[in-house]
Amino acid sequence: MADDVLLETYQAHRALLFGVAYRMLGRVADAEDVVQDAWPRWSAADRSEVRDPRAYLVRIVTRLAIDRLREHATRRETYVGPWLPEPLPTDAVAPAATAPDGADRALLADTVSYAVLLLMESLSPLERAVFVLREAFGLGYPEIAEALGRDQPAVRQLAVRARRHMAERRPRYPVDARDQRALTERFLAAALHGDMAALLDTLAADVTLVADSGGHAKAPRRTIEGVDKVSRFLEAVGPDAPAGLVAEFTVLNGAPGVYVHGPEGPYAAMLLEFEDGLVRRIYLVNNPGKLGHLAG
Known part of the structure; x- marks a missing residue:
């Protein structure tokens, strides 16, 4: 050739x-x-x-x-x-x-x-x-x-x-794509407005949160389990975040998620898994080395 x-x-x-x-x-x-x-x-x-x-x-x-x-x-x-x-x-x-x-x-x-x-x-x-x-x-x-x-x-x-x-x-949580978006937007709105009652309404009792910072950002180093611990973590995240951040709905890896970015570029990405109309698992990535390709 x-x-x-x-x-x-x-x-x-x-x-x-x-x-x-x-x-x-x-x-x-x-x-x-x-x-x-x-x-x-x-x-x-x-x-x-x-x-x-x-x-x-x-x-x-x-x-x-x-x-x-x-x-x-x-x-x-x-x-x-x-x-x-x-x-x-x-x-x-x-x-x-x-x-x-x-x-x-x-x-x-x-x-x-x-x-x-x-x-x-x-x-x-x-x-x-x-x-x-x-x-x-x-x-x-x-x-x-x-x-x-x-x-x-x-x-x-x-x-x-x-x-x-x-x-x-392999987990099997069949959820309609439109329902996924609606649930993600409910979760995002509750988190952005600090409405803990509304946020709790989106979370399953056995919800888990796994965070990957690679040691380069503030994040739990072990999986957080249970609605009380996960909601407390999410409530504490807001006040520590830099000013000027924007959070928006997105689709990552075939799943609904949240992309957070600000004047300095990508800040975090969050992917959600659902079961019975509730958030069952949250994946939080705020390792800067894993977010650069999301810019723009």
């Missing part, structure tokens, strides 16, 4: 490659680095070995992401407080048009949800790769086997283990 054709092919699949890498790694910068690192390998590839450019590029990115996952295992041991994926607008993680046949927008959004990304943290790197390629992007077992350098029976075993693990632990 000529250099311009190589670049055109790479760019045509870039959104798909980022979608794979982000689901594998949960970090925007890491996913972008992996996609960038795929370019020299793609441009130097033996063209006689490239039967399907998309599959070849996915193989490169998957293997690079697996290597990076293994590197991250040791870093997580020294991370301050809980670790959460970087919140990301859903449309940024490979729209359905770039995915293989059968992987529709709803499925793509589901596989990038916080609930799923956090569950995948307990999978091995190979199990995670198989789950992402199979469940999110609908790749066949022959393609996945080639991407991982494994035989098909081994890949099928990995898929069974990953699927069983996810099914056993």
Whole structure:
């Protein structure tokens, strides 16, 4: 292939490659680095070995992401407080048009949800790769086997283990998208106006709050459980916040959320999970290193 054709092919699949890498790694910068690192390998590839450019590029990115996952295992041991994926607008993680046949927008959004990304943290790197390629992007077992350098029976075993693990632990809280927005806006209005009675009306009795500051901002270093403790934390957050902040409804990782920003840029992002019309889980990200891509 000529250099311009190589670049055109790479760019045509870039959104798909980022979608794979982000689901594998949960970090925007890491996913972008992996996609960038795929370019020299793609441009130097033996063209006689490239039967399907998309599959070849996915193989490169998957293997690079697996290597990076293994590197991250040791870093997580020294991370301050809980670790959460970087919140990301859903449309940024490979729209359905770039995915293989059968992987529709709803499925793509589901596989990038916080609930799923956090569950995948307990999978091995190979199990995670198989789950992402199979469940999110609908790749066949022959393609996945080639991407991982494994035989098909081994890949099928990995898929069974990953699927069983996810099914056993995956929360199921079906809530209509319009109801999700209405509930989020009720939660946001109550929090902004300091209306604790209204705020309590939005929270489940067993609500939990998980915060990720990475030690760079004020946040609890352990999960807060129960409506009393969570509401007290939310009540205390307001007075400590800088002046000039704006909080608005947004959609992150396929879920309703709140984006907080001010004159100096992004301040925090909050994602919500619901059950029976109430907020059951709150994810708060105020680690500055995980918010820069939300600016603008």
